[in-house]
Amino acid sequence: MEHTIIIEDLTAENFAPYGKVVDIPAGEPSKSGDGWDCWSYIQMLDVSEPIGFGLVDTKQRGFTVTAMERHVSREELLLTFDKEIIQPVARCLDIDDPEEQPDPATVKAFRIRPGQAIVIGRGVWHSPAYPAAEDARYLFAIEKKKDKFGDEMINPWVDFAGGDSVTFG
Numbered sequence: 302m303e304h305t306i307i308i309e310d311l312t313a314e315n316f317a318p319y320g321k322v323v324d325i326p327a328g329e330p331s332k333s334g335d336g337w338d339c340w341s342y343i344q345m346l347d348v349s350e351p352i353g354f355g356l357v358d359t360k361q362r363g364f365t366v367t368a369m370e371r372h373v374s375r376e377e378l379l380l381t382f383d384k385e386i387i388q389p390v391a392r393c394l395d396i397d398d399p400e401e402q403p404d405p406a407t408v409k410a411f412r413i414r415p416g417q418a419i420v421i422g423r424g425v426w427h428s429p430a431y432p433a434a435e436d437a438r439y440l441f442a443i444e445k446k447k448d449k450f451g452d453e454m455i456n457p458w459v460d461f462a463g464g465d466s467v468t469f470g
């Protein structure tokens with residue numbers, strides 16, 4: 302079965318089931334200077350090990366997802382450099398179930414603009430992000446440690462339940 306969803310703008314409220322949003326807060330900065338404002342801490346990454354960085358060069362392609370991966374033991378910070386990207390995610394239903402498959406009915410696709418970032422929650426399913434229009438580069442940061450169910454494997458991809466696909470646009 303093919304599901305079709307719309308791309309959503311990122312807000313703390315609509316991303317909450319999938320993780321945390323990093324964006325300029327509405328409130329006053331905690332520090333300011335000549336030509337700059339600083340808010341800290343605006344978000345937290347919950348870690349116990351050193352953080353590794355990964356870089357993805359993501360090319361224009363059809364907005365269809367058939368499989369996702371997840372990291373049940375680690376949060377993941379993800380931000381784009383200078384181009385908009387679209388991040389599909391699906392809910393974690395049972396973080397202790399090594400046989401879980403991503404549920405296509407829970408998929409959402411979020412637009413991440415330059416200047417914004419997300420922290421993907423532990424166990425939250427995600428595909429590689431897509432470029433919104435032009436080819437893009439994005440960075441992710443995640444603890445350098447083994448995940449409980451071995452998602453450091455070369456092929457961590459799990460098909461949607463029922464062999465479904467999700468198209469967004």
Ligand SMILES: NC(=O)N[C@@H](O)C(=O)O
Pocket residue numbers: 355357377379427428429430441
């Ligand atoms: N987010 C992304 O593109 N990749 C990471 O989750 C990874 O573990 O490779």
